[in-house]
Amino acid sequence: MIETDIIIIGAGPTGLFAVFEAGLLKLKCHLIDALPQPGGQCSELYPKKPIYDIPGFPEILADDLTKNLLEQCKQFEPGFTLGERADLVEKQDDGSFVVTTNKGTKHKAPVVAIASGLGSFEPRKPLIENLSQYEDKGVEYMVKEPEMYRDKTVVIAGGGDSALDWSIFLADIASSVTLVHRRNEFRGHLDSVEKVQQLKNQGKINLITPAEITAIEGEGKLERIEITKKGEEPYMVETDHLIPLFGLSPKLGPIANWGLEIEKNAIKVNNALDYQTNVPGIFAIGDGNTYPGKLKLILCGFHEATLMCQAAYKIINPGKRYVLKYTTVAGVDGFDGSRKEAPKAVVKAIQ
Amino acid sequence: MESLDINITITDRDGVTHEVEAPTDMAMNLMEVIRSYELAPEGTIGVCGGMAMCASCQCYVLSNTELPEMQDDEEAMLSEAFYVKDNSRLGCQIQIVPEMEGLVVEIAPES
Numbered sequence: 001m002i003e004t005d006i007i008i009i010g011a012g013p014t015g016l017f018a019v020f021e022a023g024l025l026k027l028k029c030h031l032i033d034a035l036p037q038p039g040g041q042c043s044e045l046y047p048k049k050p051i052y053d054i055p056g057f058p059e060i061l062a063d064d065l066t067k068n069l070l071e072q073c074k075q076f077e078p079g080f081t082l083g084e085r086a087d088l089v090e091k092q093d094d095g096s097f098v099v100t101t102n103k104g105t106k107h108k109a110p111v112v113a114i115a116s117g118l119g120s121f122e123p124r125k126p127l128i129e130n131l132s133q134y135e136d137k138g139v140e141y142m143v144k145e146p147e148m149y150r151d152k153t154v155v156i157a158g159g160g161d162s163a164l165d166w167s168i169f170l171a172d173i174a175s176s177v178t179l180v181h182r183r184n185e186f187r188g189h190l191d192s193v194e195k196v197q198q199l200k201n202q203g204k205i206n207l208i209t210p211a212e213i214t215a216i217e218g219e220g221k222l223e224r225i226e227i228t229k230k231g232e233e234p235y236m237v238e239t240d241h242l243i244p245l246f247g248l249s250p251k252l253g254p255i256a257n258w259g260l261e262i263e264k265n266a267i268k269v270n271n272a273l274d275y276q277t278n279v280p281g282i283f284a285i286g287d288g289n290t291y292p293g294k295l296k297l298i299l300c301g302f303h304e305a306t307l308m309c310q311a312a313y314k315i316i317n318p319g320k321r322y323v324l325k326y327t328t329v330a331g332v333d334g335f336d337g338s339r340k341e342a343p344k345a346v347v348k349a350i351q
Numbered sequence: 352m353e354s355l356d357i358n359i360t361i362t363d364r365d366g367v368t369h370e371v372e373a374p375t376d377m378a379m380n381l382m383e384v385i386r387s388y389e390l391a392p393e394g395t396i397g398v399c400g401g402m403a404m405c406a407s408c409q410c411y412v413l414s415n416t417e418l419p420e421m422q423d424d425e426e427a428m429l430s431e432a433f434y435v436k437d438n439s440r441l442g443c444q445i446q447i448v449p450e451m452e453g454l455v456v457e458i459a460p461e462s
Contacts, residue, residue: 045399118394124462127433159431187427246431249405249462250398265394290393 002079004030006312007099007109009086009255012040014286014301015115016069016078021309023076024327027316028335030079030107032086032099034120039066044121044248055299065298075334081105085120087254089282097281110281111312114260114267115301117287118250126157126244128216138222139242149174149241155225157213158245159183164192166243171204178206178237180213180227216242258282266290274311275304281315283308355449360414362457363390373447382408382442385458395461401443406432408442409459416454418445433462 006022008015011033019029037043042051042062050059060068084101089112091097099107123141125131131139143149143166154174156167159181165188167179179196186193199205208227214234215226225242228234252265260277261268267284269275271291275283285308286301294300313322331341356372359381363369373384382397385408399405403424409432412418418440421429425444429435439459445451 041399045404046402049402118398124433127462159427181430183427183430185423185427185430187424187431246433247405249407252394265392 001098002030002081002105002107004028004079004107004109005316006030006111006113006309007032007097007107008078008113008115009033009099010040010115010117010286010288011035011038011080011082012115012117012286012301013042013065013069013298014117014305015040015113016066016073017302018113018115018285018305018309019073019076019078020069021306022312023073023335024325024332025309025313025322027309027312028076028078030081030109032081032084032101032105032107034083034085034122036083038070038080038082039063040117041250042066051298053297053299075332075336075338075340077335081107085253086116089258091279091281095281110316112282113305113308113312114255114277114282114284114288115286115305116252116255118265119252119255119288120250121248122251122253123244124246124249126213126246128213130216131244134216134218134222134242137220138218138240139216139244141244143170143243146170146173151175152240153238154178154241154243155180155213155237155239156243156245157181158247159186159188160245160247161188161192162247163245164188164196166245167205168192168195168199171199174241176206177204178208178239180208180211182210182212184209213242213244252288260284263290266294273307275308276311283311357447357449357452357454359384359447359451359453360455361385361388361390364395364458364460375447375449379447380443381410381440381445381447381454381456384447385442391458391461396458397443399443403428403441403444406441407461409434409439410442410445410456411436411459412438412440412454412456414453414455416451418451418454434459 005027006029008029008031011031022029047063084103086099087102088100096110097112150173153176155178157180171177200207211229213225214228217224224236224238226234267289269284269289275285285304287296355375359373361369371388396407398407425441
């Protein structure tokens with residue numbers, strides 16, 4: 001069991017900034033995110049795109065914003081449970097919460113802050129009949145253990161970076177790799193596209209375009225798929241595995257069943273006070289919450305995170321006095337023993 | 352400055368048709384017009400914010416209205432999207448201009 005002061009669900013910009021604000025109040029945070037890396041949408045959807053409305057930054061790349069936020073909060077030593085989705089919250093007799101992920105990791109804290117944006121990123125599934133029936137029986141939406149494909153026949157579907165990258169990677173592991181895409185053009189880094197071209201020329205990747213997978217078959221597990229090339233008759237191909245890679249899309253997911261008031265696919269919060277949900281001790285901050293006048297902006301998430309932390313302090317330290325301090329005046333004392341502070345003014349007489 | 356609104360007909364995902372007025376002077380795109388009238392629930396449209404990266408704003412264009420030519424990123428996204436038809440476009444890539452008066456679209460199913 002991982003124990004902390006605030007469990008933050010979602011390691012996007014809002015969640016990361018909450019770590020900093022909590023740290024100023026000597027509260028420790030642990031973040032849970034379904035993605036394998038922190039940054040949320042900023043790292044998953046548009047890492048190389050500029051953002052122009054972060055106060056004080058006329059222009060900053062989404063990836064750099066994530067890096068800066070991680071740097072800003074690192075002395076508060078946040079814990080991370082990455083690549084796991086928060087599935088269940090259970091209120092304990094002592095008033096605290098236990099959050100369990102889809103992989104069974106348990107986290108305990110008196111306060112939960114949901115900073116999950118539009119939701120956890122889930123693979124987009126192609127529209128093939130009976131597809132779900134073969135999930136984990138030959139159909140996988142992400143490559144978790146490349147070794148399971150050793151000496152197997154693999155078909156990858158998709159036209160983006162992940163389809164290209166995994167085709168390249170598995171070409172050395174699988175007995176055969178077939179890449180099926182709806183168009184002749186691929187959307188990926190130039191070197192990945194060139195590498196696939198090279199492997200195709202060497203006969204290491206079997207490229208089928210423009211084509212789609214139109215059916216799948218097998219007794220108890222995937223055995224063959226039907227490929228339809230544009231303007232041609234469908235044909236069957238034997239395969240051990242099919243890996244559809246059509247990107248990720250955010251889904252609210254299991255949080256919808258946590259007993260929280262949901263409106264417009266977002267969690268209703270009290271914006272007059274502290275962004276608490278209808279369940280005391282559970283807050284929602286950033287793009288994932290809603291209230292009258294809500295704007296889904298990173299800068300609004302920062303503000304909401306700050307107010308949430310003040311409320312969390314009161315829950316965790318009932319009755320304990322505190323007033324807001326300015327970092328310029330008080331400095332920043334990290335949990336790692338580091339201290340940042342403004343240089344002292346020099347007092348010296350001028351003769 | 353006099354603002355010029357155009358009339359657009361939008362069929363939502365429940366099959367209900369709406370006649371809406373869209374401003375042409377606010378740099379809005381079709382996805383944003385749909386959101387401003389709340390014709391699709393928040394979180395189900397414009398998920399990526401309008402970067403042609405999610406296809407949640409896919410629409411079928413039902414009128415012969417002249418639209419901006421499809422750019423590479425829109426074409427690439429549609430090639431990976433589902434429920435795509437010949438008349439599919441991403442709403443976020445269609446900037447509203449006066450010439451689009453009378454545009455008729457249907458919002459594609461959520462995927």
